Amino acid sequence: MSQITQLLKQHRRNLHTYPETAWTEFQTTWYIYQQLMALPFKLRLGKEILNEAFVLNRDEEEVKSSTKRALNNGVPKEFIHILDEFTGVMATFETHKSGPTFVLRFDIDALPIQETEDAQHLPNLLGFRSRHDNCMHACGHDFHTAIGLVLAKWISEQRAKLRGKIILLFQPAEEGSRGARAVSASGLLDEADYFAAAHVGMMARTGEVVIDPYGFLCGTKFNVDFKGRAAHCASEPEAGKNALAAACSAFMLLQGISRSSKGASRINVGKLSGGRGRNIIPDQAYMEIDLRGETTEVNDYLVKRTQEILKGTAQSLDVQLSIEDLGTVYDIKNDPELVEYLKEVASQCPLVKAVTTHSDFGGSEDASIIIKRIQQLFGKCIYFVIGADRTAGHHQPDFDADEAALEIGFEMFKGLIRKINGC
Ligand SMILES: [Zn+2]
Ligand SMILES: [Zn+2]
Structure with missing residues (x-):
């Protein structure tokens, strides 16, 4: 040897x-x-x-x-x-x-x-x-x-x-x-x-x-938090801000992102949770998102659309949004x-x-x-x-x-x- x-x-x-x-x-x-x-x-x-x-x-x-x-x-x-x-x-x-x-x-x-x-x-x-x-x-x-x-x-x-x-x-x-x-x-x-x-x-x-x-698979992972305001669902629901509704809207819209003609893509919301109990307007929601693209270009497209949807839903339901970016590979x-x-x-x-x-x-x-x-x-x-x-x-x-x-x-x-x- x-x-x-x-x-x-x-x-x-x-x-x-x-x-x-x-x-x-x-x-x-x-x-x-x-x-x-x-x-x-x-x-x-x-x-x-x-x-x-x-x-x-x-x-x-x-x-x-x-x-x-x-x-x-x-x-x-x-x-x-x-x-x-x-x-x-x-x-x-x-x-x-x-x-x-x-x-x-x-x-x-x-x-x-x-x-x-x-x-x-x-x-x-x-x-x-x-x-x-x-x-x-x-x-x-x-x-x-x-x-x-x-x-x-x-x-x-x-x-x-x-x-x-x-x-x-x-x-x-x-x-x-x-x-x-x-x-x-x-x-x-x-x-x-x-x-x-x-x-x-x-x-x-x-x-x-x-x-x-x-x-080499490109991919990006996000952890997302929506933050609203809790309130009594019967006596004063209008005082609440519904974070779970924002997360659910975002979930549905994310599934609807158009496929890219530039290459294969994947999108998965693997976790969605929120709320505290039956009679409380949900003040918090959390989701984990996994995006993959055949190329950096396809992945970037998914990232951009995902961010736009998250921001849009947060804004329309008047809740706060924070996106934790867990990193991208190319x-x-x-x-x-x-x-x-x-x-x-x-x-x-x-x-x-x-x-x-x-x-x-x-x-x-x-x-x-x-x-x-x-x-x-x-x-x-x-x-x-x-x-x-x-x-x-x-x-x-x-x-x-x-x-x-x-x-x-x-x-x-x-x-x-x-x-x-x-x-
Ligand atoms: Zn390894
Ligand atoms: Zn290795």
Whole structure:
């Protein structure tokens, strides 16, 4: 086994043993920091890498309990203090030679899933199963992080042969499409000329690299509150303002949004509740809305119509409206220049058995938020898939992926760095 393979597996297995869910990756961040601190990277940690105003769906209680767990597991108090309640690492390598800035993103979070007890499951067989209850790397982000760490080592060894700037982003909270939004809003990645990210497994088998996948679902989630005024339904109903009536009107009108000719769309009000009791004019109502579009354009159309309907109904029934935006993910369009680069890298790598151009990704990816911003600033981006045989689907308790994907992933990113930042 080559030294690189050994190191990749070692990192992956260490990370797999101590998984942490979105926004709680304190021990993982400490692990990453320990690997990078002796290397010639400028490190930004925790709160430094994101814009707090754009942080969504972060559970304070979960953050507290996982901070405690990290401290119990030996993460130094001073380090937790530096992170300032947030997680993730941005590692910047300056060659001090003019050249492009290349950002590579690796997501680091796990899922609230209890890992299988099955004795044949590799982490059980080799003793690296999750030691955290109800938490597991069941999406393969342990693979991604391991690849990023070994790349950091490679970059520092190759420094004489590199130009420009390389930023390795170890991003928190990919699951639920949360982390990329806050990191991207920090503006720290705005200087990127190039950006790359990838996922292991998904629709591709070991040895296959999908260089230009399609089918990234766009979507937006809203939580909506209508607030009216309660009153006695018989003695003084005119003093009330009916929030439930506004929510129900909005519900009906949302179902009636015209379909778009530009692509497939979905709209679902998955939850609607309100009111307090039989003889009280309902002063509050709540709804949860899920919008999806085949493209950003279709999704934007649904978002706009939905907001108009919500505002219109609130106004017509004289109640107050508040819309909590839980974030949007976008579709991804790779830049042809990078697809060509990766095609060349993949075709020349002996570990790669098949280079596939198009294949349906069939999921959402929060890297799309970073990609959208960088492309608006004229940077070039790629998202690709590193095939890996799987024992089960992503997000399942018996998920495991072929570790052969580690070295292939490493080779792909390394090849891209050589093409972009090579002298
Ligand atoms: Zn996932
Ligand atoms: Zn994932």
